[in-house]
Amino acid sequence: MSGARYDDRGNRDLSLGNAAGMGTATPVKEGGKARPSAGGPFLIGEAMTGGYGAGPDILHDCTIAVDRGEIAVIVGPNGAGKSTGMKAVFGMLNLRKGHVKLDGEDITDLSPQARVTRGMGFVPQTSNIFTSMTVQENLEMGAFIRTDDIRPTMEQIYDLFPILRDKRNQAAGELSGGQRQQVAVGRALMTQPKVLMLDEPTAGVSPIVMDELFDRIIEVARTGIPILMVEQNARQALEIADKGYVLVQGRNAYTGTGKELLADPEVRKSFLGG
Ligand SMILES: Nc1ncnc2c1ncn2[C@@H]1O[C@H](COP(=O)(O)OP(=O)(O)OP(=O)(O)O)[C@@H](O)[C@H]1O
Numbered sequence: 282m283s284g285a286r287y288d289d290r291g292n293r294d295l296s297l298g299n300a301a302g303m304g305t306a307t308p309v310k311e312g313g314k315a316r317p318s319a320g321g322p323f324l325i326g327e328a329m330t331g332g333y334g335a336g337p338d339i340l341h342d343c344t345i346a347v348d349r350g351e352i353a354v355i356v357g358p359n360g361a362g363k364s365t366g367m368k369a370v371f372g373m374l375n376l377r378k379g380h381v382k383l384d385g386e387d388i389t390d391l392s393p394q395a396r397v398t399r400g401m402g403f404v405p406q407t408s409n410i411f412t413s414m415t416v417q418e419n420l421e422m423g424a425f426i427r428t429d430d431i432r433p434t435m436e437q438i439y440d441l442f443p444i445l446r447d448k449r450n451q452a453a454g455e456l457s458g459g460q461r462q463q464v465a466v467g468r469a470l471m472t473q474p475k476v477l478m479l480d481e482p483t484a485g486v487s488p489i490v491m492d493e494l495f496d497r498i499i500e501v502a503r504t505g506i507p508i509l510m511v512e513q514n515a516r517q518a519l520e521i522a523d524k525g526y527v528l529v530q531g532r533n534a535y536t537g538t539g540k541e542l543l544a545d546p547e548v549r550k551s552f553l554g555g
């Protein structure tokens with residue numbers, strides 16, 4: 282793929298991506314925090330500390346956030362706590378410290394279901410579709426919280442991912458990896474979320490399919506849905522990121538704009554393969 286193809290994705294409001302404190306890809310100091318933009322980002326997990334059940338803390342004072350009009354990307358080594366951070370923001374972890382805010386409101390104590398009702402869509406890293414159900418049934422399941430007519434939304438999703446229209450009556454488990462990820466993203470979009478969280482949406486797909494998925498994700502972002510996503514294709518993801526977080530051992534290691542992180546020699550050497 283060409284490295285420059287995502288450089289100009291026509292973000293409608295560049296001022297959002299680089300407000301107070303997000304301006305440099307400097308290491309986050311011990312005990313320091315990744316700093317949110319002035320006025321507070323649309324969705325933020327702030328200074329989160331916690332782990333699974335009674336187990337040890339996995340996240341340590343970890344902050345991840347996405348603002349309106351943005352794509353924010355979380356990268357870092359395997360086991361860094363990226364998925365744990367996403368689950369924490371979605372309410373699947375009991376935080377010992379820190380909080381989660383959506384549009385300025387503290388939602389730390391809300392269940393994941395309640396967060397969906399408030400406008401959060403989440404595509405987890407694994408088991409993100411119902412393999413024995415058809416594509417269409419998966420999308421219908423995604424709309425479980427809605428009582429209005431879901432057909433227009435389904436048509437929008439089929440317009441975004443035309444292959445899903447062709448395969449709507451096939452079992453989702455029969456689809457290719459990239460197509461399954463489209464089902465997973467489509468399912469999350471069925472709730473008409475105000476913010477979309479994606480954990481490794483391009484896992485296990487070819488570079489060409491990865492490019493296509495990124496293009497679709499950018500398209501979703503352009504419709505006005507901020508996107509917070511984890512990606513193992515760090516370089517490519519940071520190219521489309523307004524904001525990037527490098528997590529290491531459950532902590533913020535580096536925070537900056539995508540461009541800043543891509544240009545940072547330490548980040549390049551340690552996390553982007555030089
Ligand atoms: N359900 C769980 N119960 C207990 N510990 C868990 C659970 N899920 C993950 N962990 C632990 O939390 C730590 C962080 O894992 P996590 O899955 O968040 O990392 P990650 O950055 O998403 O990694 P990857 O790149 O492999 O997806 C690891 O030590 C892992 O073993």
Ligand SMILES: [Mg+2]
Nearest residue numbers: 363364365406
């Ligand atoms: Mg993960």
